[in-house]
Amino acid sequence: MRLTFSPSNLISSENPLMLASDSPRRRDILTQLRIPFRQVSSNSEEKKAAGDPMKDVCLIAERKAMAVRPSEPSSWIMAADTVVVLGDNVMGKPTDAREAFAMLTNLDGKSHRVITGLCILSPIGTRALCDSVVTEVRFRDIAESEINAYIATGEPFGKAGAYAIQGIGAFMVEGITGSYTNVVGLPACVLVKALIEAGAIAQFPIY
Numbered sequence: 001m002r003l004t005f006s007p008s009n010l011i012s013s014e015n016p017l018m019l020a021s022d023s024p025r026r027r028d029i030l031t032q033l034r035i036p037f038r039q040v041s042s043n044s045e046e047k048k049a050a051g052d053p054m055k056d057v058c059l060i061a062e063r064k065a066m067a068v069r070p071s072e073p074s075s076w077i078m079a080a081d082t083v084v085v086l087g088d089n090v091m092g093k094p095t096d097a098r099e100a101f102a103m104l105t106n107l108d109g110k111s112h113r114v115i116t117g118l119c120i121l122s123p124i125g126t127r128a129l130c131d132s133v134v135t136e137v138r139f140r141d142i143a144e145s146e147i148n149a150y151i152a153t154g155e156p157f158g159k160a161g162a163y164a165i166q167g168i169g170a171f172m173v174e175g176i177t178g179s180y181t182n183v184v185g186l187p188a189c190v191l192v193k194a195l196i197e198a199g200a201i202a203q204f205p206i207y
Contacts, residue, residue: 011036011076011200015123020068020079025166029186034206035195042067042079053090054132057081057117062130065119076128076200077121082185084161086112091161100151100162104172107161109141114161114183120194128198133187135178137165142172160185 009015017035019026020042030037044060044067064079084091086106094100113134120129155169156162163169165176165183181188195201 009076009123009199010202011195015074015076017076017078017200018068018072020064020077023080023185025164025184026080026186029181029184029188033188033192033204035192035201036206037078040068040072053083053085053115054117054134056090057083057115058119058130058132059117061117061119062127065121069121069125073125074123076123078119078191080116080118080186082114082116082160082182084112084114086110093158093160094156094162097151100156101147103162104142104147104150104156105144107139107163107172108147109139111136111138112161113137116182116185116187118187118190118194120191120198120200122198122200128200129190129194131190131194133179133182133190135176135180135182137176137183138174139172140174146172 011017017037019030019037019039022041027039042064044063060081061079065077068077091103094103114137115132115134117132118129122128150156150168153168155164155167163172165173176183179187179189192204196204
């Protein structure tokens with residue numbers, strides 16, 4: 001559910017935008033967009049519920065943002081959570097090579113959904129955005145030797161679904177429908193629109 005409003009507190013040194021995430025990919029997307037921000041860790045647990053992944057990622061993103069709120073009471077706070085969904089199977093980040101192999105084998109030659117939950121809190125604690133974005137990704141047929149070689153690069157670890165579309169993992173992707181940056185971990189189109197509607201930025205691009 002999206003809640004929008006128009007506060008007068010633009011992103012500034014007094015009301016900075018805090019990225020509540022350790023993700024270098026989300027950091028890179030914000031940097032490319034030239035949106036000023038600071039990055040902080042959120043100690044909120046990324047525990048997935050056995051429910052609707054569209055709702056679950058939003059709840060997790062909101063928990064991440066709320067975990068940072070006590071130390072950043074005057075900041076805009078943004079958090080996100082990304083999962084890969086194949087049928088009823090929700091995939092997070094692989095814990096070891098065996099799990100990465102199982103994930104990539106399941107994705108082999110199929111289409112799957114990448115769902116990112118995005119939460120933005122205003123300086124007064126109101127939710128400027130709490131929504132999920134879906135992108136469909138199609139994998140080509142992948143040989144077992146290719147999967148093993150890819151896992152050996154180390155890239156699958158720390159990535160939902162055990163692959164990075166912006167890295168070596170692009171060789172497996174036959175096509176996508178929807179936001180590319182959503183697959184990377186932060187849907188840029190939805191993010192910028194929400195920041196403008198919420199009054200966090202007056203215009204875009206920022207210059």
